[in-house]
């Protein structure tokens with residue numbers, strides 16, 4: 001696996017190269033690059049080798065997400081969605097469904113994950129999409145919003161209501177009744193292919209597409225899949241911090257004002273010190289959360305929420321500091337810190353906003369320390 005990791009990291013860096021800013025401006029990552037990385041299993045690297053995956057630990061997948069996040073947060077967003085979709089299949093699918101879908105996802109098939117609706121953002125219990133089994137068929141009706149990667153996806157894992165509980169279903173993006181409408185001009189992660197997905201009585205074979213039966217507790221269902229996504233986003237934010245730290249140090253060393261490099265001015269040095277500490281601390285939080293995931297620790301959920309919350313908050317703060325250090329040199333599209341500034345802000349909203357994370361963590365602290 002160590003070799004797999006080195007190879008995957010090299011392939012990623014080579015495939016992205018210096019194209020991230022052009023993709024950001026165009027609002028689309030090169031399809032060839034996305035398919036190439038997906039075909040090598042790099043977008044869901046923790047899928048087991050028996051399904052054609054790279055069999056990486058959470059820590060190794062996390063480091064790959066950090067590399068991706070340092071290069072291109074739009075691509076890291078696709079990686080997060082692919083990873084969550086594959087995890088949903090591993091966690092909720094039966095043996096036949098795993099054997100059918102996972103080898104596709106490690107060899108080029110692209111997936112997105114749809115929870116949110118216009119009236120169900122932070123409060124996913126308000127979801128109204130209906131997933132109704134009838135005999136050997138299942139019908140899906142509803143509208144999902146802000147589905148990352150939907151503009152690239154071949155399949156979408158859709159969560160919804162079924163009777164009193166919840167369930168999930170794998171919906172082919174080209175099935176009759178599915179309409180994917182791109183969300184134009186998002187603040188950040190502009191090439192991540194966010195879309196509204198309309199599902200109008202989409203009719204599927206239940207045995208092939210319905211994951212894990214019906215009537216599961218919706219909160220359990222959503223949390224088990226979001227935890228995977230939170231780890232990925234946390235690591236992606238570590239990558240944003242690394243990119244911002246590198247750009248800020250590079251610039252502060254060469255830009256001279258008042259007769260010396262700006263890094264020698266103490267107020268700029270403080271920005272560099274704070275970025276350095278943020279990167280180190282976020283890395284340690286993500287490492288801990290990944291260890292909890294790999295050990296199936298009881299702290300798996302809380303450590304992932306804490307790591308994502310801390311890393312996202314620090315990435316947003318750190319990217320703003322990096323723009324401050326570069327000033328006019330980093331104040332336009334096409335510069336890594338300008339892109340990071342827009343992308344990082346979104347990290348405080350997705351996979352559980354900062355406020356929702358804080359509520360979850362406060363509840364956890366009260367339970368543990370009562």
Ligand SMILES: Cc1cc2nc3c(=O)[nH]c(=O)nc-3n(C[C@H](O)[C@H](O)[C@H](O)COP(=O)(O)OP(=O)(O)OC[C@H]3O[C@@H](n4cnc5c(N)ncnc54)[C@H](O)[C@@H]3O)c2cc1C
Pocket residue numbers: 081113114115116120121122123145146147148149186189194346349350351352353354355356359
């Ligand atoms: C770039 C991007 C990518 C996304 N990708 C996906 C995806 O792939 N799949 C998917 O299903 N969804 C996705 N989403 C949707 C995302 O999960 C939601 O935007 C998020 O859950 C917040 O919901 P909302 O935007 O409706 O905000 P709201 O829920 O309306 O919240 C608005 C504000 O109120 C705060 N708030 C809400 N409730 C409380 C409370 N109880 N206490 C304190 N504060 C509260 C929130 O923290 C926020 O600050 C994405 C969104 C974005 C912006």
